[in-house]
Amino acid sequence: MPQYWLMKSEPDEVSIDDALAAPGATVAWTGVRNYQARNFMRDGMKVGDGVLFYHSSCPEPGIAGIARVASGIKPDPTQFDPKSPYYDAASKKDNPRWLLVDVQAVRKTRLLALPDLRARPELADLVVLRKGNRLSITPVEPAHWRVIEKMLG
Template sequence: MNYWLMKSEPDEVSVDDALAAPESTVPWTGVRNYQARNFMRDGMRVGDGVLFYHSSCAEPGIVGIARVASTAYPDPTQFDRKSPYHDPASKREEPRWLLVDVQVLKKTRNLTLPELRADPELQDLVVLRKGNRLSITPVEPRHWKRILKLLDVRA
């Protein structure tokens, strides 16, 4: 089993939006970074753990525990001319961008970025590295366990 941190801007899809969706599951649309796409395509498996992270908001942080709920498939927003994620270079027969479905299992308190940075056991968490801008990052099992402990969530 692998673990991931997936960032979403709450104005686009919040943890509450995901919980309100059928089966608390949303497609993770709009990823337009090749490395993040490759994580979904090559690394993610159904059942993998996900830390649902709100970004680009007043208090960024981990706000929920989720799981990968599908294998990777083409992101339809790349073909939608009205979408901010439209990619005119992507072809239906050879889609450039993929997504996975993510199912929220539990909303948590906001474990904020300053709290994550302050924990000595999380110093090398990928999302905390200087210059890291990826919307999807792998999470080591030891970091996953520590974060669940900080959130008082049982695995």
Template sequence: MTNYWLMKSEPSEVSVDDALAAPGATVAWTGVRNYQARNFMRDGMRIGDGVLFYHSSCAEPGIVGIARVASAAYPDPTQFDPQSPYFDPKSQPEAPRWLLVDVQMLQKTRNLTLAELRASDELRELIVLRRGSRLSITPVEPEHWQLILKKLGVNTPI
């Protein structure tokens, strides 16, 4: 069974264009430092799952691309790098605290803005729209996935 996810990235960190320009249009989703988001990657994500690529902390937050999970979860190397803003001195290589998955961009889309998402009654239960929701990774219900693809005019086999 395919699962669906919304994954937030700041465009200054990794944009949809950066992901498309990466080898194989695939990027390592580094820097997740929230246990619930980490657990989604570890316990819920499977290779081939659908991903809504979401730009956050920018002038027009919104869904800007369709991607897929391209790897199983594995240790995020940035947790061990003292030069990284994601360094975690309490995490040890023999017992890593933080994980990542690789994400492969399939298609850049128009920006389906946060305002447009909020204006849709059918999407009112989307986790990213809940007050106080700050998670960088959230599950997306299959019916929400289909509605979003329809709004974007995207037809993908995921």
């Protein structure tokens, strides 16, 4: 049974348009530097899981597309690149600290902004709407996924 996830990306790093334009509409989800988000990728994600592609840290944050998990986990190469903002000198190639999955964009959607999501009582406990939530990857309940799919049409 597939699971569902919300994955945040700053659109000036990787937007839904960038993902759709990438070869095979697939991008490596680099730069995750939170242990809980990494653990969601490592322990929970499976190829084929649904992804709400969420634009964050921008003028109008919200769900901008639908994607799917396209690979199993692998080491994030940015942790080993001293020129990368995601460089981690403590991470070792034989024991990498940070992981990634490939994400394949399925389609761009109209933007479902935070006020749109908050306006739906059935989404009240969606993790991204919880006060203080800053995780870049969060699980999405199947019931929430169905509501959001209906909202997107």
